[in-house]
Amino acid sequence: MPKYMLIMRGTDESNAAMMANIDEMMTTTRQFIEDMFKAGVYVAAEGLDDPSLGVVVDFSGEAPVVTDGPYGETKELFGGFFLLDVASKEEAVEWAKRVPAARGSKIEVRRVPGEDEVPQDSGEFVKEGASRESDGQS
Template sequence: MAKYMLIMRGTDESNAAMMAGIDEAMAATRRFIEEMVKAGVLLAAEGLDDPRRGVVVDFGGEAPVVTDGPYGETKELFGGYFLVDVASKEEAVEWATRVPAARGSKIEVRRVAGSDEVPQAGE
């Protein structure tokens, strides 16, 4: 088994579409979460707060620069994630295709590296 993160990425337009039908979107998401729980693959699921309430810490210069949201030039924002424990990347992708996402959204599928894969000091 391997852990995969299904990262929800939306645009201003897809987020607005989702918010226009928020009750239906939340009901569909609850049903999807129930399916993953019944299948025994869901480890965690969280949605992220409005990006206007967040900050960005930019390490592009000598000292980190903190900038309040909203962010300029942002075409895609992370909206939340599902963390699943599945047998393969293909199974993670299959779950990602079933996420009840608004048109224009994307789901990024990334394997979570195991602790034995993270470089240790002195390596």
């Protein structure tokens, strides 16, 4: 089955609303994860730390430039994700509609390409695959 990532994107306002009700949000999120697990679609889920604690490495110029967060003009910030193993984009969207999110948040649904969709003859891909096999991760 294909994997889909449900990317949680929030604004300052939606993040503040979520934090104001953090206990309720955590309870409903744990239940949502349990529902995904019971349905056999759960792969992973993680939230991210406050954007002010992050950095951006910008490759626009000749040398990478590191800038401390928050990121100025950004209207929406990536706040975490759910990774699902589902049959279709439509099924992923149905799960996305159930994400416990604060008003003003958005959930972006993106397919994770399978290994068979990456150019297998790339030298780096071959080395990475061999490394995984020797580590028992394949």
